[in-house]
Amino acid sequence: MPTISVITPVHAPSLPYLTEAYESLAAQELPPGWSWEWLVQEDGETGLLDGALPADARVLPGSGRRGGPGVARMMALSRASGKLIKALDADDLLTPGALSRDIAALADPAIGWTTCRVLDLLPDGTTAGFDSDPDEGPIERGAILRHWQRNGYVSSVVAGTLCIRRELLLDLGGWMALPASEDTGLILAANACSDGYFIATCGMYYRKWPGQVTKSAAHNDDGERLARMKLIEERAEVMLAGRRCRATPSRTDPGSPPGSASGT
Numbered sequence: 001m002p003t004i005s006v007i008t009p010v011h012a013p014s015l016p017y018l019t020e021a022y023e024s025l026a027a028q029e030l031p032p033g034w035s036w037e038w039l040v041q042e043d044g045e046t047g048l049l050d051g052a053l054p055a056d057a058r059v060l061p062g063s064g065r066r067g068g069p070g071v072a073r074m075m076a077l078s079r080a081s082g083k084l085i086k087a088l089d090a091d092d093l094l095t096p097g098a099l100s101r102d103i104a105a106l107a108d109p110a111i112g113w114t115t116c117r118v119l120d121l122l123p124d125g126t127t128a129g130f131d132s133d134p135d136e137g138p139i140e141r142g143a144i145l146r147h148w149q150r151n152g153y154v155s156s157v158v159a160g161t162l163c164i165r166r167e168l169l170l171d172l173g174g175w176m177a178l179p180a181s182e183d184t185g186l187i188l189a190a191n192a193c194s195d196g197y198f199i200a201t202c203g204m205y206y207r208k209w210p211g212q213v214t215k216s217a218a219h220n221d222d223g224e225r226l227a228r229m230k231l232i233e234e235r236a237e238v239m240l241a242g243r244r245c246r247a248t249p250s251r252t253d254p255g256s257p258p259g260s261a262s263g264t
Contacts, residue, residue, distance in 0.1 A: 004030070004099055004163070005082030007039045009072035012048060013211040014090035022054055024093040024205075031103055039076035040090075043069060070175040070182035077166075077174060086163045087183060091207045093121065098203035102163035105197040111138070112194030113164040115157040115187065116203030123209060129202075132156065136200035144191040145236045153229045159183035161204050168194055176235070178228050185232040192239035 006025060010018065018040070025038055038059045042048045044066035053059050064075045077085065084106060088094060098116065105114045119127040134143075134156055147156040160183055168190065176185035190196065 002034050002084075003082035004034065004036050004084040004086055004103060005039055005077075005080035005166075006036055006086045006088050006099075007041070007073055007076040007080065008088050008090050009041050009043055009069040009076070010048065010090045011043050011069075012046075015048060015052060017091040017207065018052055019054075020093055021088060021090055022056075022059065024095070025088070026056070027096060028094060028099045029097065030100055034103060036099060037080070037082065039080050041072040041076035043067065043072040068179050068182075070177060073175045073182070077169070080166070083166050084163055085166050085169055087160055088204075089160050091209065092160065093205040093207070095202050095204060097201070099163075101199045101201060101203060105199060106163065106165065108197070110195055111197045112168045113162060113187070113190045113196045114199055115139075115159075115161045115163075115196065116199035117201060118158045118161060118204050118206045119202050121205040121207045127205065133200065134198045136198060139191065139196040139198050141195055142192060142240050144196075145188050145233075145240065148188065149233065153233075155184060155187070157187065157198060158204070158206065159187040160206065162187050162190070164190060172239075176232065178231070179224070181225075181228045181232060185228075185235065188232055188236040189239055192236045 008018075008021065022038070025036065028036065030036065036058060040049060040053060040059065040061045042061070042063040045063040049061045049063065053061055060079060062076060062079055065071075073087075084103065086099065086102060101116065102114050105111055117129075117133050119129050121127055139157075144156055148154065162183065164186075169186075172186065172189045172193065174186070175182040178185060
């Protein structure tokens with residue numbers, strides 16, 4: 001039975017939102033024959049998850065040495081069995097049909113990853129959208145990187161919605177070893193090495209709240225942020241120029257049959 005593995009890193013401030021994240025996952029209707037598993041990984045080993053998760057055999061908690069969200073995601077990946085890997089932060093929610101849309105897009109062997117439209121979920125329960133989403137359809141190699149460079153290191157898609165083939169994720173080296181922006185680093189690397197697909201239907205509610213990591217002073221320290229962005233940029237440019245990734249065929253290489261090395 002094919003499985004989609006949903007990976008969620010957890011730190012203490014986001015713990016109160018886990019129940020809602022689970023409910024959004026449990027409500028997903030998957031294509032016939034598909035199943036999901038939820039890898040919930042504490043960043044550290046404090047017993048934070050004890051009693052915090054439902055008694056559901058599909059929910060697989062884990063913990064380990066503290067290392068930040070990138071390390072937590074990688075340790076969750078080590079326990080995942082799915083061929084597709086879906087990101088879900090602990091404080092965010094999937095919308096109905098989100099996983100099915102990812103699975104459908106990735107039925108095309110030339111597509112290595114997906115992202116989707118997001119709505120901000122505000123503290124009063126209302127939502128707000130964006131006016132800069134790409135059109136529904138394939139995203140060619142390098143397109144996100146070019147937008148990101150032209151717009152002050154602001155991406156055209158939300159990295160937290162990524163669904164990616166496990167083989168491609170491993171080929172890229174997983175999430176970057178950074179204290180933050182590790183998901184941005186991954187999606188830019190994926191875009192440098194493989195065509196993707198943008199799903200214009202909203203697939204995630206991105207919760208806005210005072211304690212979220214992206215609002216922290218450490219996350220937004222100007223000097224550290226610039227260092228992270230420059231390293232992410234350099235990595236993506238090297239990958240794009242070197243065409244090193246071979247996990248999926250490319251739409252720009254019609255000579256590559258499905259499942260073969262693409263030269264990307």
